[in-house]
Amino acid sequence: MTSRVPGFYKLSPEQRLEMIAGHLGLTENEKKLISGKHRFTAEDADRMVENVIGCLPVPLGVAVNFRVDGEDLFIPMATEEPSVIAAASHAAKFTYDTNGFSTSYSGSIMRGQIQVTNLKNPYAAMAKVYENKEDILELCNKMDQTLVSFGGGAKDLDVQVIQGSSEKMVVIHLLIDTKDAMGANAVNTMAEAATPMVEKITGGNVVLRILSNLADKRLVRARATFHNPFQGDETKMATFLSACELAVADPYRAATHNKGIMNGISAVVLATGNDTRAIEAGAHAYASVSGRYQALTQWEREGDSLSGTIEIPLAVGLIGGATQSHPVAKLSAKILRAKTAEQLAGIIASVGLAQNFAALKALAGDGIQKGHMKLHARNMASMAGAKTNQIDDVVRIASEQGKYGFDDIKEIIQSLNEEE
Structure with missing residues (x-):
C-alpha cells in the first residue's frame, strides 16, 4: 500500500472512500458508517454524554503522503477548518522520499496527584510517604488487576513539598503505567483509593486526588527531513528559519505557532475518539516547562532541505471511552492500523510536525491567507x-x-x- 496518491483531492468523496476501503479491506457496513449513510443518532449520543438533544457532525477527511516509521498510512482527521488536511498532505509529500517520519516514545506513564494539607511537619511527612511507598503502590495496584496483568499499574512515587500562598503542602505523584489506555479513570481510581492510607501516614488532610494532564513521562518525539521545499530560494529559506527563531523566543508568536501544530494533532485525536482537551492542555503546559512559553518544534537546515523535530506529551489510547464506544472513532483507528498507544502517539506527533512545516512554508512564501x-x-x-x-x-x-x-x-x- 502506498499513501502517495496524486490528485486525491480531485476525487469525489465516494471515490476517496472506495480507494481507502480497497486498501484497508473495509466492509460495506463500515463504509456506510464513515460516509454517514448509517447515521450516528441522538440515541447513540445519549449513551455517551448527558442531556443529549442531537448531534453535531464534524467533517472527517484523510491526509495522504504519510510514511511513519517505515509504514505508509492514510491519516483520518476530524476538523471543521479548511486547509488543515490539505496542508498536512502537502507537507508530508516533502518527506516521503527521505524515509518519512521517525518517532520515539518515552513510555506510557501518567501522573496521579494527591495533595496533602494541614501538615505540622511537611518534610517529615514527605519522608514517611517514601518509607511506605511499597504499601501505597500495592494498594493502588489492587484497584486494577487487569491493567497489572498487562504489565501496567502503579510503578513509583514522586513526592514534593510545595509552598502555597498559605502553607506548605505535600503533593504525591503516583506514577502509573496505563499501557494502551489514556488512563484517566485508572489513575483517578488509584489516587482516590490511596487517600485514607496517605492521610494515616502523614497525619494531614487530602484535598485533591486526580491525574495531571501534563504527561511529561509520556513524551513522543517525531523527526523528518523535508526535501528542498524552496527549490534553492535563499530568501524563503531564511524567512522560514527566522520565523522559527521568533517562535522559540517570543510567546506571542509561539502561541500561534503551537496552535498550528495542534490543528493537525487535535484533528487526529478527535477522529480517534481521544480527549482533545487533555492533549491541548498538556501540550501548552509542556511548552511552558522552561518557565517561558515557547515553540514545541525545532528546525535546522540541511543543505537545501529542512530537518524538523517535535517533542510533545501525548496521553492517547486505543482502549476505553469514545475510542471504543464511538463506531467511527474505532474505524479511524482501523484506518490508521495503529495497534498500540505508542504507534498512535507517534503518528499524531508526525502530523503535528507536518502541520507546522506547512504553516511555516506558507508564511515564508505568499502568506497563510492565499x-x-x-x-x-x-x-x-x-x-x-x-x-x-x-x-x-x-x-x-x-x-x-x-x-x-x-x-x-x-x-x-x-x-x-x-x-x-
Missing part, C-alpha cells in the same frame, strides 16, 4: 447563498480572479444567477 481562503471559498459560497450546482463554478471563478472576500463571492453568485 491558500487558506482558496480552500475556504466553498464554505463562503454556501454562506453567501450559492446553490449546490453553483459552488464549483463560484470557487473556480474566485480562484481565477484571485478574490475571496465575502462580497466578491456574492457578486460571483449574483452574476451566475443572472446568466441562468
Whole structure:
C-alpha cells in the first residue's frame, strides 16, 4: 500500500472512500458508517454524554503522503477548518522520499496527584510517604488487576513539598503505567483509593486526588527531513528559519505557532475518539516547562532541505471511552492500523510536525491567507447563498480572479444567477 496518491483531492468523496476501503479491506457496513449513510443518532449520543438533544457532525477527511516509521498510512482527521488536511498532505509529500517520519516514545506513564494539607511537619511527612511507598503502590495496584496483568499499574512515587500562598503542602505523584489506555479513570481510581492510607501516614488532610494532564513521562518525539521545499530560494529559506527563531523566543508568536501544530494533532485525536482537551492542555503546559512559553518544534537546515523535530506529551489510547464506544472513532483507528498507544502517539506527533512545516512554508512564501481562503471559498459560497450546482463554478471563478472576500463571492453568485 502506498499513501502517495496524486490528485486525491480531485476525487469525489465516494471515490476517496472506495480507494481507502480497497486498501484497508473495509466492509460495506463500515463504509456506510464513515460516509454517514448509517447515521450516528441522538440515541447513540445519549449513551455517551448527558442531556443529549442531537448531534453535531464534524467533517472527517484523510491526509495522504504519510510514511511513519517505515509504514505508509492514510491519516483520518476530524476538523471543521479548511486547509488543515490539505496542508498536512502537502507537507508530508516533502518527506516521503527521505524515509518519512521517525518517532520515539518515552513510555506510557501518567501522573496521579494527591495533595496533602494541614501538615505540622511537611518534610517529615514527605519522608514517611517514601518509607511506605511499597504499601501505597500495592494498594493502588489492587484497584486494577487487569491493567497489572498487562504489565501496567502503579510503578513509583514522586513526592514534593510545595509552598502555597498559605502553607506548605505535600503533593504525591503516583506514577502509573496505563499501557494502551489514556488512563484517566485508572489513575483517578488509584489516587482516590490511596487517600485514607496517605492521610494515616502523614497525619494531614487530602484535598485533591486526580491525574495531571501534563504527561511529561509520556513524551513522543517525531523527526523528518523535508526535501528542498524552496527549490534553492535563499530568501524563503531564511524567512522560514527566522520565523522559527521568533517562535522559540517570543510567546506571542509561539502561541500561534503551537496552535498550528495542534490543528493537525487535535484533528487526529478527535477522529480517534481521544480527549482533545487533555492533549491541548498538556501540550501548552509542556511548552511552558522552561518557565517561558515557547515553540514545541525545532528546525535546522540541511543543505537545501529542512530537518524538523517535535517533542510533545501525548496521553492517547486505543482502549476505553469514545475510542471504543464511538463506531467511527474505532474505524479511524482501523484506518490508521495503529495497534498500540505508542504507534498512535507517534503518528499524531508526525502530523503535528507536518502541520507546522506547512504553516511555516506558507508564511515564508505568499502568506497563510492565499491558500487558506482558496480552500475556504466553498464554505463562503454556501454562506453567501450559492446553490449546490453553483459552488464549483463560484470557487473556480474566485480562484481565477484571485478574490475571496465575502462580497466578491456574492457578486460571483449574483452574476451566475443572472446568466441562468
